[in-house]
Amino acid sequence: MTRSLRNALPPLLLVVLLALAYVLPFQGTRHLWGTDEGRYSGVAAEMLDSGDWLVPHRHPEHEHLSKPPMTYWALAGSMAAFGKNEWALRLPGALAFVLTLACVFVMGKRLVPERPWWPPLVCAGTAMLFLASNAISTDPLLCGFETLGMTGFVLAWRDPDERIARRGALILGLGFGLAFLTKGPPGLVPLIPSVWYWARHRRDFRANPFGWKALAVWAPIALTWFVLVVWSHPQRLDYFLGYETYGRIFTKEADRHPQWYGWIMAYGPVALVGALPWTLVVLWNRLRHGPGAALDGEADRQTTHFLLLWLLVSLVVFCIARSRLILYVLPLLVPFGLWAAHRTRHMAFTTIGKVLLAAWFALLVAIKVLLPTLAASQFDGKDSYSLSQGIRTQVREPVNEVVFVDETALYGVRIYLGMPVLRVDYGPSRNPAVDMTLQQALAQRRPQRLWLVNRKTKDYFAGEIARQGFHAREVFSFGRFHGFRVEPATGTTPQPTTPAAPAPEAGPDE
Numbered sequence: 001m002t003r004s005l006r007n008a009l010p011p012l013l014l015v016v017l018l019a020l021a022y023v024l025p026f027q028g029t030r031h032l033w034g035t036d037e038g039r040y041s042g043v044a045a046e047m048l049d050s051g052d053w054l055v056p057h058r059h060p061e062h063e064h065l066s067k068p069p070m071t072y073w074a075l076a077g078s079m080a081a082f083g084k085n086e087w088a089l090r091l092p093g094a095l096a097f098v099l100t101l102a103c104v105f106v107m108g109k110r111l112v113p114e115r116p117w118w119p120p121l122v123c124a125g126t127a128m129l130f131l132a133s134n135a136i137s138t139d140p141l142l143c144g145f146e147t148l149g150m151t152g153f154v155l156a157w158r159d160p161d162e163r164i165a166r167r168g169a170l171i172l173g174l175g176f177g178l179a180f181l182t183k184g185p186p187g188l189v190p191l192i193p194s195v196w197y198w199a200r201h202r203r204d205f206r207a208n209p210f211g212w213k214a215l216a217v218w219a220p221i222a223l224t225w226f227v228l229v230v231w232s233h234p235q236r237l238d239y240f241l242g243y244e245t246y247g248r249i250f251t252k253e254a255d256r257h258p259q260w261y262g263w264i265m266a267y268g269p270v271a272l273v274g275a276l277p278w279t280l281v282v283l284w285n286r287l288r289h290g291p292g293a294a295l296d297g298e299a300d301r302q303t304t305h306f307l308l309l310w311l312l313v314s315l316v317v318f319c320i321a322r323s324r325l326i327l328y329v330l331p332l333l334v335p336f337g338l339w340a341a342h343r344t345r346h347m348a349f350t351t352i353g354k355v356l357l358a359a360w361f362a363l364l365v366a367i368k369v370l371l372p373t374l375a376a377s378q379f380d381g382k383d384s385y386s387l388s389q390g391i392r393t394q395v396r397e398p399v400n401e402v403v404f405v406d407e408t409a410l411y412g413v414r415i416y417l418g419m420p421v422l423r424v425d426y427g428p429s430r431n432p433a434v435d436m437t438l439q440q441a442l443a444q445r446r447p448q449r450l451w452l453v454n455r456k457t458k459d460y461f462a463g464e465i466a467r468q469g470f471h472a473r474e475v476f477s478f479g480r481f482h483g484f485r486v487e488p489a490t491g492t493t494p495q496p497t498t499p500a501a502p503a504p505e506a507g508p509d510e
Contacts, residue, residue, distance in 0.1 A: 008109070015105045015120055019098040022124060023133050026365070027094055028087025030134065030372045031385035031412075037136040038384045038412030039064075041089050042421060044075035045414050055229060058411060059420050062435045065236060066244060068225060070182040071138045084415055089136050096144035097133035103144075103151040104334060110158035111303050111338060115345045122344075123337035125357070128274030130364050132330050134371070139327040142182045146190055146331045149175025150310070153194050156209035165206035166213075173214035177221030185245055190331070193313035197306050204302065243432065248323035253430075257324040266324035267315070274326075275333060277360055278340040285344050303342055310335040381479040384412025390478035391417065391450065397475065397485065400448045403441060405461055407454050407481075409433075422449075426464060442468050442486065450476065451484045458482045 032038045043064050046057045056072050058064040074092035082088035101120040108119035123129055132140050152171030159165045179187030198209060230237045243253065252258030257266045271279070314332055318324065349357070367374070381387075387410055391399070401420050402413050409423040424441045425434050435441075442465075451472070453461040458474070461484070465472040469489055476483025 008106075011117075012102060012105060015117075016098055016102050019101045019120075019124065020094075022361075022365075023094045023097050023130070024091075026369050027090040027134060028085060029369065030086060031383050032086065032089070032136070032410075032415060033375075033379045033384075034382045035408050035410060037089075038410050038414070040071060040075060040136050040138075042411035042414035044072045044079065044089075045084060046420075047072050048076040048079055054225070059422055059435060062422075065229070065239060066432065067138055068181045068184055070178060071141055074141060075136070089415075090134055093133045093135060093137070093140035096140040097129065099144035100129070100147045100334065103147040104338065106151050107154045107338060108341065110154050111307075112342050112345050115341075118345055119338050119341035122278055122341040123334060125361055125364070126274070126278060126333050126337050127276045127364060128270060128330065129333050129337070131368060131371075132327060134368055135327070137327055138183050139330045142179055142187055143331040143334065145175050145179040145182055146187060147175070147334050149173075149179060150190055150194070150334070151175065152214075153198075153209045156207040157198075157205050159206060162206060168207055169209050169211050169214040170217050172209050173217030174221065177218040180218075180222035181225060184240070186328070189314050189317050190310060192317065193309040196313070197309055201302070239432075249321045252322055254323040258322040262322070262324050263319035266326055267318070267329050269326060270329055270333070275336055278337065278344075281347075282340050282343050285347055300342070304339065307335045307339040307342065311339065381481070382410065384410045385416055387478060387481065388413050388416035390481075391476060391483070394476045394478070395450060395483065398448050399450045401446065401450070403449050403451045405438060405451055405453045406457060407452065438464060439468065442470060447485075447487070449486065451486055452476075452481045453484070455480050455482050458484075 032041055039058060043056045043058050046060065047053055047069075050057065050060065053069070053073065053076070056064045056067075056069055071092070075089055078088045078091045079085075082091065101124055104123045105116060105120040109116040112119055129143070132143075149172045152168040152173070152175060154168070155171060156165050156168030159168065176188060176191065181187075195210065198205065226240070230240070247253040257263070259265075311332055314335075315329065318328055318332075347353075391402070391413070399417075399419065401422060402417070403422045403424060404410070406425050407423075409421050411421050413419070414421050422441065423433060423435050424438050425431075426438050428437060451461070455477075462472040465484075465486055466489065470486050471489040472484040472486055474482060475485050
């Protein structure tokens with residue numbers, strides 16, 4: 001261990017401990033909301049229960065390959081250690097937040113040497129970065145791993161110790177290998193501005209961040225899982241390259257703000273709210289000291305150029321892609337935080353300023369604590385725990401599987417009730433989230449299923465069940481959901497299976 005590394009470890013350890021103390025409290029105070037949190041959790045639970053850690057499944061009979069397995073591995077490992085509860089499911093996101101801050105501190109020592117503690121403090125206080133650590137998603141982990149990879153790039157560029165600079169390539173390969181294993185090609189987006197910058201400023205680098213060592217670390221981490229799953233079923237390659245890559249970038253199949261203005265709808269809130277308070281702090285500092293106050297020389301200009309290139313080129317890529325969600329740009333708050341810290345590193349903090357900064361951190365923690373109350377109306381009918389409690393208290397007959405019919409499935413039921421969740425539609429669907437048609441599900445003749453439909457389509461469902469030669473008996477009602485047991489109808493001849501008319505439109509919130 002070099003002397004510089006020994007000297008760096010104590011402050012780095014302090015950053016990690018403070019970050020843990022900041023992010024871990026109240027991680028388990030919120031239920032599983034929406035389809036995404038429940039789906040990630042349910043797939044991880046299925047992985048843990050089945051023992052199949054290679055191919056993710058959202059149902060014992062239906063695989064789920066929309067994302068590589070890193071997030072599911074992290075969630076399943078956490079549940080194996082701490083049980084199937086919300087705190088364990090949110091632990092990986094919290095640890096990814098800690099990893100992000102630790103990496104920002106390491107980069108801050110090279111990019112903002114006057115105040116190396118300031119960049120991690122800025123990132124810790126960025127609203128969206130902190131609150132996203134409470135979400136069960138791929139994006140907090142992706143943010144941590146991408147930041148780790150970019151830390152390797154900065155070490156190769158700026159570390160004064162040549163041995164540490166050479167290790168930057170290994171760290172870059174490790175970080176982006178894990179990022180690729182978390183979300184596939186989108187995990188490599190920061191490499192676009194990085195390669196661009198390196199190609200234009202090679203002479204300024206102390207080591208090559210993109211040599212064979214980086215590739216030797218990256219390839220086995222990033223590609224082994226893909227090779228294994230495609231080797232056993234070659235048709236999966238078409239799904240990975242077609243729907244998950246080409247489809248999400250160039251088509252509107254994913255239906256996530258695909259309009260030409262969709263990037264404003266998806267990413268505008270990040271600029272307006274998610275990056276607070278530092279957008280206002282930077283603006284205030286600029287008004288007081290002018291645009292060039294933070295640039296003391298060529299090194300500072302290079303730092304500003306690199307951070308803006310990292311931020312803006314990556315943002316353009318996400319704006320061009322036609323699948324857009326707010327958390328997709330979560331990793332971009334890291335270069336923004338570093339840039340904001342660099343621009344404000346000379347700010348003098350008055351007593352009032354310190355009080356306001358402490359109050360902001362307290363407010364973020366308070367929002368996290370109060371989030372179940374503040375956002376309850378937004379997730380009315382999308383709370384897997386409440387739905388599960390309703391099923392547990394109202395349904396008096398044995399249930400071993402929950403089936404969502406023509407309705408977005410709340411896979412969090414898998415965590416709270418410990419039973420598989422199935423999603424079916426009335427007819428064939430190109431949506432990879434749909435497991436089978438209603439006809440196929442009825443043909444399985446599994447009597448202990450609970451069939452959940454929207455209250456606006458329950459009569460249509462009962463009619464379709466009758467056309468198939470079955471009888472739908474209502475046993476459950478909770479919010480927008482009505483639950484049925486499906487039983488053979490005596491003396492009934494099944495009718496043609498094609499629905500006579502499309503099901504009524506339930507609406508986006510129904």
